Amino acid sequence: MASRLIQSTFASPYVRNSLPRFEMPENSIPKEAAYQIIKDELMLDGNPRLNLASFVTTHMEPEGNMLMMESINKNYVDMDEYPVTTELHNRCVNIIARLFNAPLGEGEAGVGVGTVGSSEAIMLAGLAMKRLWQNKRKILGLSYDKPNIVTGANVQVCWKKFATYFEVELKEVKLREGYYVMDPEIAVEMVDENTICVAAILGSTLTGEFEDVKLINDLLVEKNKQTGWETPIHVDAASGGFIAPFLYPELEWDFRLPLVKSINVSGHKYGLVYAGIGWNIWRTKSDLPDELIFHINYLGAVQPTFTLNFSKGSSQVIAQYYQLIRLGFEGYRNVMDNCRENMMVLREGLEKTGRFNIVSKEKGVSLVAFSLKDNSRYDEFKVVETLRRFGWIVPAYTMPADAEHVTVIRVVIRQDFSRTLAERLVLDFEKVLHELDRLPGRISAIIADGNNVQN
Ligand SMILES: *Cc1c(COP(=O)(O)O)cnc(C)c1O
Secondary structure, three states: OHHHHHHOOOOOHHHHOOOOOOOOOOOOOOHHHHHHHHHHHHOOOOOHHHEOOOOOOOOOOHHHHHHHHHOOOOEOOOOOOOHHHHHHHHHHHHHHHHHOOOOOOOOOOOEEEEEOOHHHHHHHHHHHHHHHHHHHHHHOOOOOOOOEEEEEOOOOHHHHHHHHHOOOEEEEEOOEOOEOOOOHHHHHHHOOOOEEEEEEEEOOOOOOOEOOHHHHHHHHHHHHHHHOOOOOEEEEOOOHHHOHHHHOOOOOOOOOOOOEEEEEEEOOOOOOOOOOOEEEEEOOHHHOOHHHOEEEOOOOOOEEEOOOOOOOEOHHHHHHHHHHHHHHHHHHHHHHHHHHHHHHHHHHHHHHOOOEEEOOOOOOOOEEEEEEOOOOOOOHHHHHHHHHHHOOEOOEEEOOOOOOOOEEEEEEOOOOOOHHHHHHHHHHHHHHHHHHHHOOOHHHHHHHHHHHHHO
16 A cells, blocks of 8 residues: 555545544554645635735744744743743843833833733733722722723624623723724723723724724823722734834824733734734733732742643744844834835725725724725625635625624735735726626616526
């Protein structure tokens, strides 16, 4: 059998016979055959670089890839065994804390942790906020069983998960047509004594728009003065945290604002690392309650940990450090600037068709969110479904409450989405519209379908 495999992998009995799908096969097969079988099936996945639905990195340089492969067998949690990896993690925390203007003295260590992504980071940040609030309420002899978070209805699903898993009410500021972020005035009005924090988003998932963290901060400072509360702010900078410092350095959204106590960012979005890394940074040590930190000593030395997971890979941490030192401030600015330029090419190209309303702003995360001006004959879902034939993976979705009647198409611009691709995508959108225009409209299609059923 082995000799037949050498002659042709595909003609070998291993590949000719189908494997059981939901049971472990009885016997082993040669590694070449296993590899080929799996590789073939994976061909039917989409091409990650054409996946314009996602913010998550799909390209790294060969040197970054090499570092990741070389550290793929290192468990991050074995900090005593891999002290250099731990050191690189701590350097990343410090670099990012300073990028976000944490009030650190020279040589003072930043407070933060690497996570699997922003979702885990938000769970930890939320837990810290909840515990700090509870501790304060306990000292004052007040009830502490009804914590809430004030946020926009545009929050990413991980906030809903946090609220459900850790029993915190989400008080959502509703959106309205034409306004798709949290309204600062309404948000601060909704704050009450049980509010553990206001969660602001730097780069709304839906439209890329930056929420006005400075205004929220200023309104909340006033409210805290009047009420005697100390309601803080967490900034969900999953996508914007690696954009704003480079493109909008004067924009005050981070630890420059006194009420911002913690910030999360996805290393695997504009941090430019493959999926599996996020960061949460706290303003100071006192913003992270010590009782949430576990000190473990069974791996050698006493190590503090504050994460939901125990074991995880080291590759993403090492890759993050690679990107930070390889690109430096200059490099990140160049990448973000280029994304912005390509966003403008796409935005202007789509505008020029005369068929779309652009919903996203020019300032924010580099993406274009847009709706059809006329969706009476076919809708946004039909457009992206037809576009898929050209290879592009682009999502369409409806907005959250109270703007559910608005549907948008969203194209995210990542580092590896070049000018050529942006121009080509516009042409392909034009082809799709042209094709759909020639089809019978929705109503005649429904009648035609009805006739088919009767026949
Ligand atoms: C992507 C995103 C998240 C979730 O981040 P992961 O890193 O994928 O876990 C949370 N909030 C916002 C605003 C996001 O864009």
